[in-house]
Amino acid sequence: MAFTISERCTGCGSCRIECPVGAISKQENGKSRIDPALCVECGNCAAVCSHGAVDE
Numbered sequence: 669m670a671f672t673i674s675e676r677c678t679g680c681g682s683c684r685i686e687c688p689v690g691a692i693s694k695q696e697n698g699k700s701r702i703d704p705a706l707c708v709e710c711g712n713c714a715a716v717c718s719h720g721a722v723d724e
């Protein structure tokens with residue numbers, strides 16, 4: 669299982685602030701992306717995303 673961010677992402681940045689390991693970065697298109705090599709699957713990003721953009 670892995671957390672990923674879909675096209676529904678608005679780039680609001682909430683998940684980037686809440687990620688404890690800095691696994692989420694902002695892409696060129698403004699949307700966020702999770703680095704699977706860094707993610708510890710805590711679920712914070714899914715919990716804070718108000719757009720349902722984090723898939724599990």
Ligand code: SF4
Nearest residue numbers: 677678680681683717
């Ligand atoms: S909280 Fe959701 S909408 Fe906001 S940047 Fe993260 S994935 Fe995108």
Ligand code: SF4
Nearest residue numbers: 687707708710711713
């Ligand atoms: S599940 Fe946790 S560690 Fe992984 S990207 Fe989301 S907030 Fe960061």
